[in-house]
Amino acid sequence: MRTPLLLPLTIVVFLGALPAGIALAAASETPSIESLGEEEGDFLFIPGIGRIPLPPGTRALGPGQGGRDVDPERRAPAAAAPPPPKDPAQQRAEEMARLYLRLEQAEDEREAKGVSAAILSRWAHSESDTINLLAARALAADAAGAPPLALKLLDYVVALSPQWTEGYVQRAKVRAEQGDDSGAIADLETAATLEPKRFDALAALGALKAKTGDKKGALAAYRKSLAIAPQQESLQKIEERLHIEVEGRDI
Structure with missing residues (x-):
């Protein structure tokens, strides 16, 4: 001392x-x-x-x-102030960016499936407990064979949380099951617009457009999905086939 x-x-x-x-x-x-x-x-x-x-x-x-x-240099340096805590939205954005990069750089389909599962689980979670509850009940209703109730619940989800892309993706699935292809396509396009990285929505959009005869639109959707998640072997084969049908064989 x-x-x-x-x-x-x-x-x-x-x-x-x-x-x-x-x-x-x-x-x-x-x-x-x-x-x-x-x-x-x-x-x-x-x-x-x-x-x-x-x-x-x-x-x-x-x-x-x-x-x-007497000698200021002998004093211990003042401790640096800790950095301010990051905003939760910023933390989530940084985490998702890391996952997208891992998905893009995955070496095989097995690795890609693990990363895509982590991404899908985050997309499926809303910041609102009310929205999460409504979405869970909609899924339960659809699984129980009550698609009209599921659609009604998902209508509330989309109305209450129009920026949550999972609501549109879930409603598109139920609409497609009920034969409402145009409604399902509209929901998937909205989801892909709100979140351009939704490779799952783009893949489903490609399948529906191919079903309705829009092969060019299907090819474009598949390519966007593959650009985000390249390790989708089944999708790669479909894209190659559509490429020949729409654009012809490479010379």
Whole structure:
């Protein structure tokens, strides 16, 4: 621990022990602190008296020094302030960006399936508990053979959370099962517009457009899906076949 030295009081006591003439001369000047390096140490210089060695680690509280250390370089550096916490939306965006990159760079279909499952699980989760509850009940209704109820619940989901792409994807699935291809296509196009990385919506969109005879539109949708998730072997084969049908064989 460094020992504080209150210089003004020290000087008064010290000067009181000196002859009057020397004390008067010394008191008329302002004392100062001098440092001669690590080997020599620090000194209190009093005009008319000379240098007085200071004990190691002494903290000088002399005139005009305001409690500063004799050697500021000896002070420990102040701890850096911690960075402000990231916004949850920013954290989510950064996490999704990392997953998209992993999906694009996956070396095989097995790796791609693991990454795509992680992405799909995040898309399936809304920030609203109400939306999550409605969507879960819609899925349960569809699985129980009640598609009209599922569609009604999903209509509420889309109305309450129009930016949540999963609502459109789920409704498109139920609509397609009920033979409403145009409604399903509209929902999938909306989902792909809101989230251009929705490779699942693009793949489903390609299948529906191919079913309705729009082979060119199907080919475009498949290619967009493959650009995001290249390791889709079955989709690659479909894209190759449609490429020949729509654009002909490469010369």
